[in-house]
Amino acid sequence: MKRRSLFLNFSAGFGFLFLYAPIIALIVYSFNKSKLVTVWGGWSLKWYGELFRNEQIIDAALLSLKIAFISATAAVVLGTMAGFVLSRFGPFRGKMILSGWITAPLVMPEVITGLSLLLLFVAMEGLFGWPSGRGTGTIIIAHVTFCMAYVAVIVQSRLASMDETLEEAAMDLGAKPSSLFFLVTLPLIAPAIISGWLLSFTLSLDDLVIASFVSGPGNSTLPMVIFSKVRLGVTPEVNALATIMIAIVALGVIAAMFQMRRQARLLAKPE
């Protein structure tokens, strides 16, 4: 028994080392003075300065944030509707098909999603004159489409694990479906909606392949700029950018953990 747990600890420890070693190296080398990524030239904040002077990166980052914000918000609305339908509408004709539909974007290879959306936009432009050209709008539509699937799955599983008696009680007291949803159900699934929004936000911020297909000239998102920089060669300011992004995410996750622990304590008190 003891030997097995030693083996388990060793292999799990290896797994965690595997997960974090490249990230830690990236962070350390972002403070490297030398232009050569592998030669250590002493500590320096030089690349952070370079990063903030690089207008191309700043513009792309702002565009990506804007797209991610709008996409995540729209995806949350549509995904919540879809998740709600799947878990609260009881059995209805075509439910199996609908649930297959909603989860299909999750497993579709990105190159296919990107290509098919672009060809749709081109065909639509030929038929209706809309969307004229590609840019921010088409990227948002594409991101909403694949993000809403994630939101739907999260909301659906939250609703499935939730007791229906509160909703039934509200109905017995004469609540109309719409007020029932906004006054009872929505506050109860708020954590799922928040995590769905955050997930959509990061997925949108992270997407390279689909955005490359559906964006037009002059609409380069941050991943597109990073990708071309990385392909061209050594770019130490990308290390600095990665470090900033990792720091923001880590702070967010830590804050969320504290918030969750506080909530759990609050909920535990009455009992």
Added chain:
Amino acid sequence: MSTSTGSAWINGPSSRMTKYNFLSRINWGRLAVVAVPALWLAIFFFIPFLVVFKISLSETAIAIPPYTSIVEWDLEEAYLALKLNLGNYLFLIEDAFYLDAYLSSIKIAAISTFFTLLVAFPIAYMIARSEGGKRALLLALVILPFWTSFLLRVYAWMGFLKKNGIVNEFLLSIGLIDQPLVMLQTDFAVYLGIVYTYLPFMVLPLYSALEKMDMTLLEAAEDLGARPVTSFFLVTLPMAIPGVIAGCLLVFIPAVGEFVIPALLGGSDTLMIGRVLWDEFFLNRDWPMASAVAIVMLVVLVLPIMLIRNGQGKEEA
């Protein structure tokens, strides 16, 4: 005869009644809640595949958009012709390059999925066995990299694997090798990249399957004299199967179509279909060919797996 007309007279209004009731029973609010997401997906997810299919049957042209129309019609002469070009598909079969790309994608995705499972299992098992606070922390540690940029995580490996990268410098300094190993731009780097970036997708379903497992079963197995290895293969592994299947599908399908990892970590000889499609589209500007590659990938690789997955969902429900 009189009875039949009588019943028709009686049935007539009542059937109209039910129709009327049926209409009034449609809950329009409810319908809207179903219809909005369904319509969105129909327009922006399903119709696109029909468009791709249509374009895969057209010919490349130097025009905007760069393909020919498959329908020719003339209203005055009442002439309508459908011109379907199967050449793209024939070319896919004839040219061994594409077949090799499909096969090599499947091979790379399958091998990487297997190694992802190997790395993920101990992690998931350990998390499922730890206590409350520690469990939450370990889970957060697995999810944290998933929230950071995929592209930057792949880029981090470039710094590790290149000729004068961290791994080679380390191995040279301790004298284990006297020539730097070639790791970047090999299939090995692609496997590593896929295992690394998709690890959370494997750990999470495995964890949720293992978490549900009843520990007393392991004790019972031990009491009955099973050695740890035996009880692992006879008790733990069968219980984890749903998680294993879910995790493998979540890793395998996107890995087959992967573009970023082979483009950054793979060599010029690393053949993956996602990259072929990308090059066909962006470099060769051959939209009909890229569409045909996508359709075949969809029909041969993705659709069967999605149907199996859906079938399993039905069984569970």
